[in-house]
Amino acid sequence: MAYHTVTTIWKENMAFETDNPLGNNVIIDTSKENGGDASGLSPKAMMLSSLAGCSGLDVVALLSKMRVEVDDFKIIVKGELTEEHPKYYSSVTVDYHFTGNNLKKDKIEKAVALSVEKYCGVMEMFRKFAEVKIEIFYHKK
DSSP: OOOOOOOEEEEETTEEEEEOTTSOEEEEOOOGGGTSOOOSBOHHHHHHHHHHHHHHHHHHHHHHHTTOOOSEEEEEEEEEEOSSSSOOEEEEEEEEEEEOSSOOHHHHHHHHHHIIIIIOHHHHHHHTTSEEEEEEEEEOO
8 A cells, every 4th residue: 555645844823834755845824814924825725736736647648648739728626615614625616628729529538537537536535525526628729
């Protein structure tokens, strides 16, 4: 079984610096209205970014294997928080945006589906506590 370990160190006020197994560092902070300096990502926003990054890595790798080229690709993730504490994302919408003039929609849809249904572990974790909705958008250059 594989393990990941991160070390998170309190820096000052409400800010923390955390690493990842690859050795990169990220600042975690909260908004000014919650006592922070807004100097980094909030923990919940980082979760949405992790979801987008995990699926994005899958999609890019799969499209490369399929020899599919796109001019631009972005993922927008929106999370709806519960009203009561502890607040968590009860639903999440993941919008995949692909830009190009000759997009191969069938292969793009296959790559997204494989990420969503098979490869993205963060997506699977989100499904344990949230309704996850997926949508694909195509844009001409």
